[in-house]
Amino acid sequence: MLATVSKNVFLYASQNKVLNKAAKRWGLRFGASQVVAGVTIHSAIQKVKDLNAKGLVCTLDHLGEFVSSREEAIEATDYNVRTMEAITKEGVNSNLSVKMTQLGLDIDRDFCVSNMRRILETAKRTNNFVRIDMEDYSHCQITLDILKELREKYGFDNVGTVIQSYLHRAHDDVKDLKGIPLRLVKGAYKESSEVAYQDKAKIDENYMTIIKEHLSNGSYTAIASHDHHIIAEVKQFAKENNIPNAQFEFQMLYGFRSELQHSLVKEGYTMRVYIPFGDDWFGYFMRRLAERPQNVAFAVKGFFSK
Ligand code: FDA
Numbered sequence: 001m002l003a004t005v006s007k008n009v010f011l012y013a014s015q016n017k018v019l020n021k022a023a024k025r026w027g028l029r030f031g032a033s034q035v036v037a038g039v040t041i042h043s044a045i046q047k048v049k050d051l052n053a054k055g056l057v058c059t060l061d062h063l064g065e066f067v068s069s070r071e072e073a074i075e076a077t078d079y080n081v082r083t084m085e086a087i088t089k090e091g092v093n094s095n096l097s098v099k100m101t102q103l104g105l106d107i108d109r110d111f112c113v114s115n116m117r118r119i120l121e122t123a124k125r126t127n128n129f130v131r132i133d134m135e136d137y138s139h140c141q142i143t144l145d146i147l148k149e150l151r152e153k154y155g156f157d158n159v160g161t162v163i164q165s166y167l168h169r170a171h172d173d174v175k176d177l178k179g180i181p182l183r184l185v186k187g188a189y190k191e192s193s194e195v196a197y198q199d200k201a202k203i204d205e206n207y208m209t210i211i212k213e214h215l216s217n218g219s220y221t222a223i224a225s226h227d228h229h230i231i232a233e234v235k236q237f238a239k240e241n242n243i244p245n246a247q248f249e250f251q252m253l254y255g256f257r258s259e260l261q262h263s264l265v266k267e268g269y270t271m272r273v274y275i276p277f278g279d280d281w282f283g284y285f286m287r288r289l290a291e292r293p294q295n296v297a298f299a300v301k302g303f304f305s306k
Helices: 002-014 017-026 041-053 070-090 109-125 137-153 170-176 200-216 228-240 258-266 282-291 293-305
Strands: 057-062 094-098 130-132 159-164 182-185 221-224 248-253 271-277
Touching: 002 282, 017 282, 041 057, 041 070, 041 271, 057 070, 070 094, 070 109, 094 109, 109 130, 109 137, 130 137, 137 159, 159 170, 170 200, 182 200, 200 221, 200 228, 221 228, 228 248, 228 258, 248 258, 258 271
Parallel strands: 057 094, 057 271, 094 130, 130 159, 159 182, 182 221, 221 248, 248 271
Antiparallel strands: none
16 A cells, blocks of 8 residues: 555656756755766766676666657757767767657657667667667557668668567567567556556566567567566576577666676676666656665665765
8 A cells, every 4th residue: 555655656756847857956866876877978978887897788878758849859869869979989888778759759750760860870880779668558559660660661770679568469569570679578657457467477477478489589689677587587498498698688777686787797698787867867766766665765865865
């Protein structure tokens, strides 16, 4: 009961525009610096360097919420281009994760596609890769359509997306996207029972189904989860089916289960850390608190240490 209330409070805060706007002025607070790698490209690149030195690879995500004008979407696109250029200039091992709503998807589809193309062209010049994060269900089909357009019509082979195992359609989508690099996740948004499983056991079962599907058909697979049961099952499945370590990677969020991240590297697996950064940190931080009540410990410690 208490957990549900606090979850709803954090989710409400994450969507509150006044709080999000105010937080840009505060700078990282309440322990957010444990899960957000600073507000500038420079601070984020520094974190990537530290992690690279320990054998982990990264994906950078410039945080941005509530983009509602073309100017904001262009600003976000420019920032992503600059981030990609900084990755190259600094010679760090990181790719980029982007959300298409930040690039104007809700304003105009073709405008968003042209912004994506600018980012992908920058990435292509340096042999780098861009992952389109998957947002809520209302953006799922359009995200997959744009992914195909970018790959087939515009010839970008350096772009992939994310499939969420809580969706009923996930297995069909994974089969349809054979050969395309996918990040597979359980799913982070609140979706209706009409489109998504609500039961954790069913979501986990479907998660293993789609992971096995993509691995078995020879496609590059990123397993993005902090769940040690899932990770153990993936390792066993890969061994039993002679799937080479080079065909998959594990991914976790910056600041979560660092010991597990390092032990996977020691075992010889590729471990990619998802690194969010930027002054629009508040919504992301609130959603992490909503997801897992234990994370509130971060916030409480951070609150008292300021
Ligand atoms: P889950 O929350 O199901 O936890 C299962 C078990 O794992 C727990 O009971 C506990 O035992 C253990 N565990 C989990 N977290 C722990 C922690 N911090 N410390 C200790 N134990 C822990 N979603 C989306 O909709 N679109 C997207 O594009 C992405 N992208 C993305 C990228 C990356 C790199 C990650 C890691 C996640 C995403 N997600 C996402 C989020 C994803 O869909 C999901 O909501 C979260 O990862 C939570 O699910 P998990 O599989 O991590 O474990």
